[in-house]
Amino acid sequence: MGLRERKKEKTRLAILDAALELFLEQGYESTTVEQIAGAVDISPRTFFRYFTSKDHLVLWFHDHGEEIMLETLDSRPEDEPAFTSLMHAVRAVLHDIESSTPDETERFLKLRRLLDDQPRLVGLSVARGATTERNLVEAVAARRGVNPDEDQLSHLIVAFASCAMRVGFECPRHDATVPEITRRMAETIELAERSLRPGWDR
Template structure:
């Protein structure tokens, strides 16, 4: 009995996490089949057999659940960047972290949603103006976090040295181009976005440092 009582908070947290994950999974299934705007909070809650009030206990708005797995993916990249060897130059560290994060994305999101559903969600976000606006705001917040990691790696003062923010802005722009190319093509797999992103990053330095006419 003592063991059960001690484990009660842990069981409650696991139950809450299961409900949170189930809501995210149901929401993304609905968003990718019906569309974000056409899906209601009631439909998401009903799919998990909970009340609307329960939904709002976990997610303040429909936009928040749309980015629930995206947030896991972003955190996965940030942790991959933190794990890069100290000898890697900033841009090299970001590129290698991106590749490593895509290689292990199933480990990050697989317990919540299938990777294939995660990939389809990118297309929903790109085609939904309301979600694009949220994505831009989230991207700026993530870029600032990455810039601070780079500044710490290089021993720089981010408030006086603009290089980390410039590097991250360039990296983020290349990723946006990769997203657009990936969305325009027929292959929407994880392998495709990984390859396109790597190519865009590899094209970045020549694009800004060399003459295009040679």
Template sequence: MATPTTAADPQPVGLRERKKRRTRDALVDAAHRLFLCHGYGRTTVDEIASEVEVSQRTFFRYFANKEEVALAVLAEAEQAFLEFLRARPARENPLEAMRGAVREVWQAVDRGQESGPAALELFELIESTPTLLAAHLRHAIQQEVEVARILAEREGLDPAADLRPRLLAAVFGTVVRISHLSYAAAPDAADHSMDGMLELIERHFDQLGPALAGSWR
């Protein structure tokens, strides 16, 4: 069956959406290149739009500001993590479910446009830019709340009365952030692969139990 069209807009809906997605992706890619080359503060919205050969008005159809375009890739990864977490098998305990969801996110990134080194450069940019870091940490807190809600639903708990979902969500988010930063800071970061990134995250999670409950001596 053909995709529906209207007299006012003869393009198929699917084609319109694909073109919009291509424009959005191009703006994100251009913004990242300019941020990494010239710095976040020195890059303007006009420069990002010009790089893609669109108007400033077009840019603002997709993003409210530079901050939003800078964090777009991470925002999509965070949303994907929530979707993967909701879909994890019910037999998995909360930590197993979150570890599985993280693996799925990075595997999806590996299959997509954002390469491992580019993603790691993005983490470094955020950490070194106070405005972006503050925004990222705000988003991280919001993410923790949503993760805790999903975990509570999976386990049949009341998140307002049971602290475990929120505590685990906060610890989990911190482990992932530390893993990303450790990997990005390694001397041979440019040669890193997604497999290596996942291996490091898994090693950090393997240490979570001993760090919280075991003796350090």
């Protein structure tokens, strides 16, 4: 990153950290954008340069994970089976979590606590995840040279990968540590790969 990009990222993370603290201290619904902006000593107008809404703060992690997966898919060999490529993309997300700094790990755990306390946010998270799945279907279909609106196999490939991620993330108890979560996710990825006959995704 250049100096300007590093400064912007520092501000983005400061907003995110302040918001998570306020959400957990006084409740999500009770926290306003003005309060979040004030905690970081910026104006609400500046806040909206980084996040489109309060909900976007919670869903920003989806943006990050989707970006990692799409970039990884784009970098895989063209002749590689689609599900194999997608599992590499899932492992890239896992690696990103495993290589997190202490601050990044703390943000991740705070977000899990917030989602445990806010059923409405879980619904938003599921909806955002559905958008990621649609984008992955388009990427997988493009690799396979088919129409994503007509090819059921591309949808099934993404659905299997998404289920593996969901089981890996959600099966640990709500107070699980990050190493426990990543270990479970890695085990689930391997289980999914063992459960499918080679060549099924051709």
